[in-house]
Amino acid sequence: MEREKILKVKDLELVLEKTDILKGLNFELQAGEVLGIIGPNGCGKSSLAYTLMGLDGYKPAGGRVIFKGVDITDLKPYERAWEGLTLAWQEPARFEGISVREFLALGRKHRESEVGSGEIRRALQDVAINPDQYLDRSIDETLSGGERKRIELASILLMNPDAVILDEPDSGVDVVALNNIEEVINNFRENNTGVILITHSEEMLEMADRAALICQGKIFMENSPAKISSYFKDECLPCEDQDPAKHKEVS
């Protein structure tokens, strides 16, 4: 049975500082599906994430974003979050003076007293964060980037969104934590959350169900993660001319 399409991106165009960044980009995402997006530095991956979330300065010059059948192209980021679309930033935020407990309570729409509950402890354990050691720590520079990233992932797990964009979830995270990211991705899949997994890493791409390669602001090719990985490594990384029109597709 075909799963529900939750996101449709149609002919998306973005211009920043008079430069075309996204040039008519198309893809779809189904509920519970993990779509890996890979591409060389500067090809527009983070810009795509920000445009999908509707961040300031990333209003598309053309195209539409349809989420759960609703046109969200003109919605504000918080309105998209209410609809169930969330972004995990490449650089995890600091919240001076806010404890992990308070931060998770915000996302969970729960009272702080409930943050010690089993579900919340489990979400922290899924990202290899010991609740007893971390719940009362502040989300500031005393936590490493990797720890902040894991706590952010736990908070998104608890929000139970319909779709999440993970922008390079492995950046700043040590090798051990890759297993935890895989566990988080599997949890999203089990909860029927669609995942857009933006990455540079072939190892991370393998966690996806399907993969897409961005070249010069367009989806150049969609295929299995294994095929996209090998094309990326063999053809894309060594390529000096990044004009997608000059490349041939693999079958």
Ligand SMILES: Nc1ncnc2c1ncn2[C@@H]1O[C@H](COP(=O)(O)OP(=O)(O)OP(=O)(O)O)[C@@H](O)[C@H]1O
């Ligand atoms: N605010 C901006 N104004 C002008 N150009 C920008 C802006 N933000 C990004 N760009 C340019 O847009 C292009 C795409 O950047 P983006 O960060 O989306 O790429 P990326 O694929 O995520 O790169 P990386 O893999 O290095 O993270 C780059 O050439 C970048 O220099």
